[in-house]
Structures are given as structure tokens and as C-alpha cells.
Amino acid sequence: EAEVAQSPRYKITEKSQAVAFWCDPISGHATLYWYRQILGQGPELLVQFQDESVVDDSQLPKDRFSAERLKGVDSTLKIQPAELGDSAMYLCASSLAVGQETQYFGPGTRLLVL
């Protein structure tokens, strides 16, 4: 069964450093999502792509976070500079299209900022 791939699985960094996460969605899925999940909470949408275009980035802290999906396939989420409060699980998900029934989540990248 096809899966969403994410790397790295774990990342430890010091505050003020830059970090980047990579996501490869299920082949053929036009919509890609980045979520942040703080321990004990539900996932919070950061950014949503339809192909290479951003559909929603209203919750993305744009002063330090950026996301791109240049060729409409894989995607990178970057944080620069990282802050202590950024420690969380970063989940990538994909679906066939916007509003499609099922979102498929990757295993996530657990970030610890020291």
C-alpha cells in the first residue's frame, strides 16, 4: 500500500538554527498538507497545497516558517530560526484533491529545539 514518506523522523536542534523537513506524498495526490501536533493536542494545519500552489497558509508563522512544493510533488517545510516553542511533531498528509474524503498521514518528524 502506498504511503506518505517523511524525513528525517527525528531532529534535535538548538534555538536560532535552521531546520528543514521533507515530505513525499502518495503518487497522484494533488493536495498536500503540513500539520503541527503539540503533545496532547490534535494536529493543527500549517499549510495546504493544491499541486504547486498554496491554498491555505493562514496558520503558518510566516516570519520564521516557509513551505514550498515547487514541482507539485514533494514538499519542504523550513523553520528559520527555530524557537523552543517549535518543539512538536510535524506531520505531512496528502489526499487526491481538496475536500477529498481521506487524508493519508506520514509518520511525522519529531522536532526538539534545545
Place this chain on the structure above:
Amino acid sequence: GQQVMQIPQYQHVQEGEDFTTYCNSSTTLSNIQWYKQRPGGHPVFLIQLVKSGEVKKQKRLTFQFGEAKKNSSLHITATQTTDVGTYFCAANDYKLSFGAGTTVTVRA
């Protein structure tokens, strides 16, 4: 996005017993999805409810969507150790707004 509240936050269940977790919204929902996240894992889609009063079953899991489309519930019968995890509801209006989840532990 639309906000949903889930209760209870934690559910400790004796193996073999039934339990219900609830998801409530102050606004009418277009549809609602349920996901399960095992400890250390990622959310996995369980079901989507669209119609007012809709009831769907998956083996021992029964999902309901309220008549006013403002609440939903997940009922699990004869709880097993494999049911351990956090169950999230998510309001779907072309983006998902997740509740905080109900974390279920099972006493064998």
C-alpha cells in the same frame, strides 16, 4: 476553521466494556471525520459522516452524526487492547480542524 470540542479527554476502560466519546461544535458542520492515532504513531482515517443523523458501523465501532450536524459520537463495544490510542474528530470544511482527542487506555 471550525472548532470542535471532544469529551472526555481521557477514557480508562476495562477490557470487554463499552465506552463512548463525544465531539461537539457550536456551529453546523458540513461533515466530520474521525481518526485514530496509536501511541507513537500518526493519525489514521477511520470514517467520514456527511448526512444529518447518519450512523455508520465498523465492526465494534459505531459512529453517529447528530440531527443538527453539530455533534458526533464514537461508541466502541467490547473494548480490546487493540483499541488503545487517541481518537480525534475533525470538522471538514475543505480543511480539517481537529479536536484535542480522547485518549483511551485499556485495563486487561
